[in-house]
Amino acid sequence: xxxxxxxxxxxxxxxxKISARNVQVYYGDSHAIKDxxxxxxxxxxxxxxxxxxxxxSTFLRCLNRMNDTIDICRVKxxxxxxxxxxxxxxxxxxxxxxxxxxxxQKPNPFPKSIYDNIAYGPRxxxxxKNKADLDEIVEKSLRRGAIWEEVKxxxxxxxxxxxxxxxxxxxxxxxxxxxxxxxxxxxxxxALDPIATAQVEELIDELRQNxxxxxxxxxxxQAARVSQKTAFFHLGNLVEYGETGQIFxxxxxxxxxxxxxxxxx
Amino acid sequence: MPTFWLVVFLFALAAFGYxxxxxxxxxxxxGNARDLxxxxxxxxxxxxxxxxxxxxxxxAIWLLAQPLxxxxxxxxxxxxxxxxxxxxxxxxxxxxxxxxxxxxxxxEQNALTETEAGSIRTEFTDLRGRLGELGVALGSDVRPEVxxxxxxxxxxNSTGHLLMTLVVGALALGGLAFSYLRTNKDFRARNVVERxxxxxxxxAxxxxxxxxxxxxxxxxxxxxxxxxxxxxxDFFFGGTWAPNFRGDSELSILPLLWGTLYISFxxxxxxxxxxxxxxxxxxxxxxxxxxxxxxxxxxxxAGIPTIVYGLFALLTVGPALVSIFGRGSExxxxxxxxxxATSVLTAGLVMGIMLIPFVSSLSDDIINAVxxxxxxxxxxxxxxxxxxxxxxxxxxxxxxxxxxxxxxxxRAIGETMIVVMGAGAIxxxxxxxxxxxxxxxxxxxxxxxxxxxxASPETLVAFALGITLFVLTLGLNxxxxxxxxxxxxxxx
Ligand SMILES: Nc1ncnc2c1ncn2[C@@H]1O[C@H](COP(=O)(O)OP(=O)(O)O)[C@@H](O)[C@H]1O
Ligand SMILES: [Mg+2]
Numbered sequence: 001x002x003x004x005x006x007x008x009x010x011x012x013x014x015x016x017k018i019s020a021r022n023v024q025v026y027y028g029d030s031h032a033i034k035d036x037x038x039x040x041x042x043x044x045x046x047x048x049x050x051x052x053x054x055x056x057s058t059f060l061r062c063l064n065r066m067n068d069t070i071d072i073c074r075v076k077x078x079x080x081x082x083x084x085x086x087x088x089x090x091x092x093x094x095x096x097x098x099x100x101x102x103x104x105q106k107p108n109p110f111p112k113s114i115y116d117n118i119a120y121g122p123r124x125x126x127x128x129k130n131k132a133d134l135d136e137i138v139e140k141s142l143r144r145g146a147i148w149e150e151v152k153x154x155x156x157x158x159x160x161x162x163x164x165x166x167x168x169x170x171x172x173x174x175x176x177x178x179x180x181x182x183x184x185x186x187x188x189x190x191a192l193d194p195i196a197t198a199q200v201e202e203l204i205d206e207l208r209q210n211x212x213x214x215x216x217x218x219x220x221x222q223a224a225r226v227s228q229k230t231a232f233f234h235l236g237n238l239v240e241y242g243e244t245g246q247i248f249x250x251x252x253x254x255x256x257x258x259x260x261x262x263x264x265x
Numbered sequence: 266m267p268t269f270w271l272v273v274f275l276f277a278l279a280a281f282g283y284x285x286x287x288x289x290x291x292x293x294x295x296g297n298a299r300d301l302x303x304x305x306x307x308x309x310x311x312x313x314x315x316x317x318x319x320x321x322x323x324x325a326i327w328l329l330a331q332p333l334x335x336x337x338x339x340x341x342x343x344x345x346x347x348x349x350x351x352x353x354x355x356x357x358x359x360x361x362x363x364x365x366x367x368x369x370x371x372x373e374q375n376a377l378t379e380t381e382a383g384s385i386r387t388e389f390t391d392l393r394g395r396l397g398e399l400g401v402a403l404g405s406d407v408r409p410e411v412x413x414x415x416x417x418x419x420x421x422n423s424t425g426h427l428l429m430t431l432v433v434g435a436l437a438l439g440g441l442a443f444s445y446l447r448t449n450k451d452f453r454a455r456n457v458v459e460r461x462x463x464x465x466x467x468x469a470x471x472x473x474x475x476x477x478x479x480x481x482x483x484x485x486x487x488x489x490x491x492x493x494x495x496x497x498x499d500f501f502f503g504g505t506w507a508p509n510f511r512g513d514s515e516l517s518i519l520p521l522l523w524g525t526l527y528i529s530f531x532x533x534x535x536x537x538x539x540x541x542x543x544x545x546x547x548x549x550x551x552x553x554x555x556x557x558x559x560x561x562x563x564x565x566x567a568g569i570p571t572i573v574y575g576l577f578a579l580l581t582v583g584p585a586l587v588s589i590f591g592r593g594s595e596x597x598x599x600x601x602x603x604x605x606a607t608s609v610l611t612a613g614l615v616m617g618i619m620l621i622p623f624v625s626s627l628s629d630d631i632i633n634a635v636x637x638x639x640x641x642x643x644x645x646x647x648x649x650x651x652x653x654x655x656x657x658x659x660x661x662x663x664x665x666x667x668x669x670x671x672x673x674x675x676r677a678i679g680e681t682m683i684v685v686m687g688a689g690a691i692x693x694x695x696x697x698x699x700x701x702x703x704x705x706x707x708x709x710x711x712x713x714x715x716x717x718x719x720a721s722p723e724t725l726v727a728f729a730l731g732i733t734l735f736v737l738t739l740g741l742n743x744x745x746x747x748x749x750x751x752x753x754x755x756x757x
Pocket of ligand 1: 027032050051052053054055056057058059070
């Protein structure tokens, strides 16, 4: 299942894309993320695993400042994207989110046509010079989302009319259309059936060519299949972070081992 | 026994039934509540409800029906030639009731004995004088037919009352005995009480529906009377509203409908943008503290009686508009466009203010129903808050908002006090919002106030106007509810 030698040698030369140091997150008085240090590499799939409520989503949402939309949430520590602090007052969170895209647990297409769903980001950020340009972006993104063949004849149909798996691939295509550098995915397959899941996983593997992908997942098989690096969270702490193969075959921390063998979770 | 004591008796009986039923159930189980089918209290409820509910229902129906029956019985006694020239049977009957009341008071104060009251004759006694001493003033001398009718009225009434007391009392005692005897430890009191509760609820619901039907029917019959006296083509398609109590009026709804729709349109022009923006602010931008204060404040506006808005229109908004658009060289703009304080604009503005909380609170609910995932999706793509609102939240909420606007429109069309005080009384087709105009509701009020004769088309037209208004707002409401419901399904 794990092709260790190959992934390890492939990972070693990668640059650090996001570097988090000493990150603390509070919801009101409750301390949801404690002292997390992590380096996320470019052109790599990083998986976040851990039991429910351990803070995977919370940490993921720190990486594109989506936590700003929650009133009671406070983030401390440093998170650097390409060496720049994303929580610096000079940084515009709106611009940041165009660079660090996000795909959510439940497919959430807008109540618009398939075309307009994909064109949403490019229009907002002025990525297309004209209609032909926009058409091209839409087609390219839908192809990257592995859904072009299924929808190319009905781009005017509402995005909400697709099946769950198609909707999720549409959302991935929508996120890809703004040309992000990092793609965050919060349990993107939890609402999908096995076939749709396989399609999305294949897609994630392709996205790795261009992006740094961070995926939260509850399925350890999925983490093992798609990721090169894995981070294990437990009760708000980052317990262990390393090569996926090593985490799954030879974990250092006893908590990681218990989780992987199914004793906590 | 006066009805009050009858009701007290029923409730006392019910209380007694509760205790007795509970005790009997416990006794049949040898004092061990666990052997009972239901909790002991259910046996008590069962007995007291069977004693109380049927008796109360019969009492209520009897109290409603008896006056009607007595009226018809007694009015048959009055010969047609006994009705004076310029009077009607209705007026004579109200004399009869007054005299009967007077006799009742006289008996109560021992000025007359019961037999005297039944046998007294106007030929021998100055009844008007004697009743006058007791504080019952009569408009004219009591005529013999009226007195006889009044005496008959009293007799039937008191027999009816006696009969009612007997029937209701017997029913209560019978219910009590029946259910008391049925009570034993295996009796399924809980299930019976459940069915009883269900029946009560159904009764309440059907009462509400029946009243609505009753209201519509009564309007409907009066409307038919109107169309017997006045041509329906003039009413629906004519162009002039000129009621004339000497007859020969032109009674057409179109000019009134125009005024109504024009004022409602201006009201919506004010209420929809302001209400919608307020809702967007409250649901998307305001922090929880601001929201906790601003939302109730806005909803207080909705609780202000419309007559207060009417005063505001008459005393503040109207004069303010006049000082802007009127008074010639003394006015703010130096123009002479507006003569009086009442105008379409005055009423429309104030009605718009009234509708703001209505629109904003409905829209707020609808905007909140848009799933958070939708906003996250947009924000996650790097959209700003206002881009998200404009391009994702509002389009998603649009059908619901349209529904809210239609509901607001139907309130505007039916609104009365503000237009009575702010719009004026002139029925005409005009596009100038600074002129006085009048609406359907205002005309209904004015046709029915003052001296009215319910046989003339000038009065009956109010019912035709009313039912048209009803149909109009009903249609709008149904459309709005349909749209809102359809929208709800989308996110379930
Ligand atoms: N919006 C929020 N408000 C308050 N507490 C929250 C909120 N979101 C998450 N939490 C808390 O933060 C902790 C981590 O949650 P989360 O990051 O969603 O966990 P995971 O995604 O790993 O299941 C949990 O204890 C949760 O209750
Ligand atoms: Mg989560």
